[in-house]
Amino acid sequence: MADYTSNLASSRPRPDGMGKVTGALNYFTDLQFPNMLYGKVLRSEHPHAKIQQLNIEKAEQLPGVLAVITSKDVPGLNGFGLITQDQPVFCDQVVRYVGDAVAAVAAITPEIAERAIKRIEVTYEPLPIMDDPESAMNPDSTPLHSGGNILHEASYENGDVDEGFPLCDVIIEETYLLPRQMHAYMETEGGVFVPERDGRLSVYAGTQHGYKDRLQLARILNLSEERIRVISSPMGGSFGGKDELNIQPYGAILALKTGRPVKIHQSRRESMISGIKKHPMKITMKTGAKKTGEIVAHEVRIIADTGAYATLGPAVLDFAVEHAIGPYVIPNVKTKGYAVFTNNGVAGEFRGFGGNQITFALEGQIDRLADDLHMSPLKLRKKNLRQGTDPGPVGQMIAPTNGDSLVLDEITQSPLLALDKRDSDNPWKKTGVGVALTMHGGGLGFGRMDPSGGKISLNHEGKIEIAFGFEEVGQGLLAVIENITTEAIGCSSEDLHIVIGDTDKVPHSGSSTASRGTSMIWHSLQRLKGPFKEKLLDTAAKRSGYQKEQLCVGEKGIWLNGQRILTFEQLFLENEPISIDTKFDFPTTPNSIPGGHFLYSFAAVAVKVEVDLITGAIKVTDIDQAVSAGPVVNPNGYIGQIEGGTIMALGYTLLEEAAMQQSRYTTENFDTYILPTIQDIPPKMNVRAIEDLWEGDMYGPRGVGEIGTVALAPAIVRAIYDATGHWVTKLPVSREEILHAREMVF
């Protein structure tokens, strides 16, 4: 037990590692083209206002300005949005948040573009600001959109809570407040838009889904999709933040209008104001249990502040509703959630997808119950855990799994939990430990088009070309493709030519989101490998005269009895192309529950914290994490995702908040939006990967992009309670609150 370290062997450096670490790699925002112009977007000064007048003349007159565009210049649909196109490319009547675009310019230098923006005259009539979702829900409130302020309602009911609560010996009722987190990708939104000689438009801009950008841009530009080429990988981070369109419509319209390449690259300040964020949520939970620890009833109300436009707000809410009981069996459940329009920026997709918020509340309830029941938190969890073949959290059929129980058993071994916390001799420090558990659905879920696919072929250079429509957002996609493909085909990594991020070259794989990339690549290769190897061997047999059954695909070619008899290059023939593609859907539950998932991953986290009684600061000194997500495809990538996700969650728990007052950001840059740095993270983190799947499981590795972000916050809050006796309900943990509590409680 003393030896509790990461059980993942270090693997080879990833193919794109060196370029990224040294900074040698060029991102699209580093690109330069001859005659390139610089674009800039004028965004609203007001969170909510009528546009009375818009005058661009003075900007147009500025020497060096080549185009000034407004809503009048949008050739097609003046709107975008992954599901509902309710966000105007340019507002012409009303602005609904401080990032709303009103106009854009293209000029020969960024400075001139900046000055031109300042010369655009907009007269606004400020309207009442809707900065609180609960008041916005009020039927008397001014509607921000024609359908009213409730964007989406979601609910789940099972049993009868009204009958359940009277049976309980202990009932915990608490409200949890979760902050607006920023993705804080290294590379802010940007790219270059190039009108080509043949009349097509090339878009060099990072996104999580090139084809989706192409579709959205085609609608806006009134062009057929084929006339747009989206080149979209690699990019400097996304975390869900670049799945939706951002600057692409402006760059595209400016490029088409001027006939010249246009670059737009947002400053951090522009990114902060215009970019989407994680949903702030207010979650009230009432949970009751019997003396024995059996949880009987659970009532949940979720209010999600979705900001000014829809984007993926409805799906995030569905996810939170689905995960409201997590991996526990509770006979009486009533969950009701609302995603509400406000003037507070725009909330949308973010790593964790609503799971972070709901799990914070749920695990908080379990911990408080354990406390009231005088039961160990681990024991209470274990007692109420679902069994391997039980249905999923919303009663749906899921792939059988006991991942929850495996991670719980594994984390029980963490030496952190056996710690004697009274060892500190510093009167100004208190230490505590905490643990939390979570499950997280992968894929988009029931009722959402979730097709994927890939293509494998032998190219003229004798390389095995493997192509996917997924994007490299920093997650290590190339290493995943490389590992899965070489293992499936039997070739070496040098034999591969990986193609991603270019709509002219790749098949449709769906978005690089929802922890689906790794999983879908594995599924693709399970389908591709047989027919592809078959074709290679057929050709080889024909060419060599040997019997096909005796041949096998290996490094650099076709092998017979330990001898290479043909190279891949020799196998290629122009008029006999060897190429296989596959199309399929992400496995989903058969039950018709909007967004209901079929495949889940699990994590349990143990942490140790040190509470500084001088400042109220919390220092996380150790983190152990057990993860069950199927076989590990790439050990370094796996550790990277879990550790990286954990640190993102550490920021969420202790430091990060895109704070607003009156629907305006009070954090406009990284000097006030505080991210963890290397000094804020524990020197030691252990990741224990559990690769076992339920017997007969055919679904392979699950993605690990999100699971590492979910369980940390409740574990930290439990540890703070352990140290101080004070329960935190609002993130990020306020140092002021800790100092105050110290005077009151401990």
Place this chain on the structure above:
Amino acid sequence: MRILETTVSSPTTIDEAWTMWKSYEEPITFIAGGTFLQTKWEKGVAVPSKMLHLGDVLEYKQIYMDTERQIHIGSFVKLAECKNHPLIAKTLPQLSQTIEKIAAPAVRNLGTIGGNIANCVGDTIPLLLALDAEILYLNKEGRQRIDLQDWFEITECSIILEVIITLDDEEKSYLFTKKIGRREAFSASVVTLAGKLTVKGNQLCKVRIAAGGGETQPSRLRNVENILQHDQIIDSNVLKRVYQALMTEYQPVEDVFYSSNYRLKVASNLLISELEKWRGEYGGLYK
């Protein structure tokens, strides 16, 4: 293509700087490393049309000790150089520690010690106040030397040339400096507190406590100093009065992230914990 719309003059000697400065009719902005000014511009403060750049001045770029055990730190010494200087590391390690907590390496390679003091909210100031540092500066009349605390009171414009710290031979002094930021590193200060307690014979003969942080201009807390010096023995009763004094004397500026009440609590906790530490280490020296 970047277009700079500011005229910058870069004298190479201090006399040249002085002559240039005197020839300007309107007030002119001095710039050394430019790292503090940059943060203002980033927040939307207008870039001045004219600047006098002092970073190329040859003099006042060194650190030395004179025969009277006075350490002279040239105003244009970069923060990083100051932090790593052997003389500072040996005689004033607390200054190195303080600088280590300012910004990040790249900023410390550009920012100067003079700029840190002249911007009036720099993190080195509380420690320098606790050390009774003096300032050598240049006004339109010539060179002047003055206590750091008094330099802040001067309203006329001046160029800082040196900060001078007199090392006392009293070995029984306890010097501390604490910066509390919003995270462990690379953060603006929320509270900065520094102090020096000097014991001679059986007497706590000198007490210096100074506090700043954020937009709060650092200053000495004279009432707190007086209580400690007067009462000599630091028991819980004295600590209570110290706390009271601090509450009235330290007036931290608040922002949307931290209230002044929080800053006060942190400052008093810091002070009390340091006094406890001091008592543990040195308290037995006098009874």
